[in-house]
Amino acid sequence: MNLKKVLIKVTAMVAVVFSVVSCDDDFNSVGSEVIGGVNFQDNEYNATPIAYSKRFERVQTSALPNYLIGVYNDPVYGQSTYNVLSQVLPDRFSPTFGRDAILDSVVLRLPYFSDLTETETNDDGDVVNTFEIDSVYGSSAINLSVYKSDYFLRDFDVDQGSEVRQVYFSNDIIENFGPTVEERLLFSEDNFRVSSNEIRLLSEDTDIDEDDDPQVSTITPGLRLALLSTDAAAAATALNPDPDNDGNTMEDIREGNQELINYFTTLFLDKEGSLELSNANNFHNFFRGIYFKAEAITTEGTLVFFDIAQTNITLHYSFETDNADTEDEDGDGDVTELLRDTGELVLNFSNNVVNSIETNFNTTIEDELASQDEINGEENLYLKGGEGSYIVVDLFNGDILNEDGELENELDFLRRQNWLINEASMKFYINQDAVISGDAEPERIYIFNVDTGEVLVDYQADPTSNAANPIVSIIEHLEPIARDSDDNGEFYKIKLTRHIINLLNEDEDNLRLGVSVSQNVNVINTAEGFTPTNTEDEIIPFSSVISHEGTILYGNGANVPEEKRLKLDIFYTESTTN
Incomplete structure (x- = not known):
């Protein structure tokens, strides 16, 4: 093909393109005017x-992407109460706790959805973070209780075979599971209110080269409930006698916790090497779950929308090491004792989780x-x-x-x-x-x-x-x-x-x-x-x-x-x- 023929074809194509564009412009500008005998009209x-x-x-409330706990009063429909029953799993199976292990505390942590909005240093030189919490509805106090459950949540529907996942519904906990979900009370918080404040934790200074001021660490806003052993409560009292500023000392607040610390010791530390802690199936049958129960105090309430995957219970324990305190590093005057180290076992909320919903329409x-x-x-x-x-x-x-x-x-x-x-x-x-x-x-x-x-x-x-x-x-x-x-x-x-x-x-x-x-x-x-x-x-x-x-x-x-x-x-x- 020679150059002349190529130029003729290119010229023809350009002419066609310009013709189409010109027609399109005419169509858009004319709108509903008559074009070639055709009238376009816009109608409704x-x-x-x-x-x-x-x-x-009833509705399915297992396998939800997120869960709710608390009391909500809808101004039109009425009051709804949300409770949660969940299985938990340890972060490791067949755990070893060390020689002469002692359980110091058991801490429940349920973080809120929050955003950091400001960071500043106060007059004491402490860094203070300000948060804005999200997905919390209402501000009235409620009573909140946490129980160890003895109801077994099975994985599969026995009526449909081993490959069909069991579905749980909003009325199951209240109408079908019975009192076994409240086998033993673990934590309780009367007049619970959501706070947007970061949580500040105090710990003793273990470095002999530093002063005796306690070390401060912070975590994002959330529900945090703790059981302390007698020794841990005494140490906490020395660091912060009245953490809530309500006139009650730490020892007053933790009174009776030692019994529950002993209970968790029996369930976990004393079970080292047991079949119950060796795999998921055995553990789910042994420790069947945790039940969060909310109760209204007034016609109003507070409802918290939270991520169950970020919720956990942590067992903090200490154990003897092979090193002796020959240089009296802890400053107690005793150089014959063995030093102790610390460890933790985390129970994560996972697998079968059920939200109960009770609405008084x-x-x-x-x-x-x-x-x-x-x-x-x-x-x-x-x-x-x-x-x-x-x-x-x-x-x-x-x-x-x-x-x-x-x-x-x-x-x-x-x-x-x-x-x-x-x-x-x-x-x-x-x-x-x-x-x-x-x-x-x-x-x-x-x-x-x-x-x-x-x-x-x-x-x-x-x-x-x-x-x-x-x-x-x-x-x-x-x-x-x-x-x-x-x-x-x-x-x-x-x-x-x-x-x-x-x-x-x-x-x-x-x-x-x-x-x-x-x-x-x-x-x-x-x-x-x-x-x-x-x-x-x-x-x-x-x-x-x-x-x-x-x-x-x-x-x-x-x-x-x-x-x-x-x-x-x-x-x-x-x-x-x-």
């Missing part, structure tokens, strides 16, 4: 979904949920996390009058229109007369396939996915709550454009949709649930189970303001010929 179609609520009588709402109209839909739609309720939405399930004045199935009518769908969305308006607006309102709601629990195609295609920050994740498909100038919630908007396009193109079946509250829209795994009207298990997202909040949304009906009725708004472009 409003469909009326049928929507109603379903109340769960508002009687009026309970009655409403017991008589939902699944044929015509409801005026009020009830959303509540935990052992709560969700919404079922039916799209295009009836007949409409078509352009010929005849009854036609709505979906069949839409499928033959050949519209170009620009956007499809639903707005769920909040019934502001029925809820207490503000911080108690859930920030996010979530939509899913009722039959499978799967997210919609719009979720998968959302470009704002951000697992690191769920607050700003999936915000095109699942818009966060819209608030007015007074910070009261107005509505939630869910975009379903791709789902509706697929539905009208017959790429998807017209299945029912579920709508729930969501603590974290990035969590798409689903749990089992049971409603009073259905003996078969239903599906609810885990993100709803771990959410404590609730709201009331408008559905359809004569008493719902016209501008706030639930609709599916379809914005489309159609072409007409002159």
Whole structure:
């Protein structure tokens, strides 16, 4: 091919490109004007979904991504109490504790979610960190108790075979497990309140070249409960006689702890070399779990959302070494004693963990949920996390009058229109007369396939996915709550454009949709649930189970303001010929 022919072809291609670009510019600028006898018009179609609520009588609370402990008073739905039962595992099996091992303390640690906001040095030269805690709801005191449990949590469902994982539900601890979950009280904290302060720990200075001031270490905010031996309590009293500044000395606070220290000594140090501590199966049968129990003091309370994987119990012990204190390094005047070293055994919370949820529903709402109209839909739609309720939405399930004045199935009518769908969305308006607006309102709601629990195609295609920050994740498909100038919630908007396009193109079946509250829209795994009207298990997202909040949304009906009725708004472009 010679150069002349090449130049002719290149020139022709450039001309075609410019022609296409020019046509595109003309199309965009003209909009709905007539082009070649075709008129493009933008229009809106409003469909009326049928929507109603379903109340769960129990939901799966094993294998959750996170857990809750405490008491929460929802201003609309009522008070809920959350307790936790968990298995634990030592950080090593067949532990050796050393010669003449003595258990000094047993410390429970449950860290809060927190962010470091400031670090400064005070007048005494101490570094002080300031934290902001997250995922703590309420500020009223509760009573908190921690028990050793004797209820065995099995791994597999004996009725379905050794490969089907056992599922535990929100009502199991209270209704099915019985008093064995409270075999022995280990820790208790009356009038417990969450604090955002870092925890400062004191220890004796063991370096003879330093002064006698205690050493200070700090850990992030959290629940920390300790059992001290008599000797450890005496040492702690000398370092800090009144750690709580409430007039009670350390010895007063730790009175009776020695009995529990002896109990843990029997369970662990005295079991060195035993089969019980040799592997996971034996250990789970020997030490069956820990039970956290919260109790309300008033109608209010405090609820803590925490990561069970970061929670643990640590056994601190000391033991003799082969080195003698010949130079009196500890300064006690005795040079004949053997030096002691320290060690620890950590019990991590893992494997089977169950959240119990006990909700005392508002009687009026309970009655409403017991008589939902699944044929015509409801005026009020009830959303509540935990052992709560969700919404079922039916799209295009009836007949409409078509352009010929005849009854036609709505979906069949839409499928033959050949519209170009620009956007499809639903707005769920909040019934502001029925809820207490503000911080108690859930920030996010979530939509899913009722039959499978799967997210919609719009979720998968959302470009704002951000697992690191769920607050700003999936915000095109699942818009966060819209608030007015007074910070009261107005509505939630869910975009379903791709789902509706697929539905009208017959790429998807017209299945029912579920709508729930969501603590974290990035969590798409689903749990089992049971409603009073259905003996078969239903599906609810885990993100709803771990959410404590609730709201009331408008559905359809004569008493719902016209501008706030639930609709599916379809914005489309159609072409007409002159």
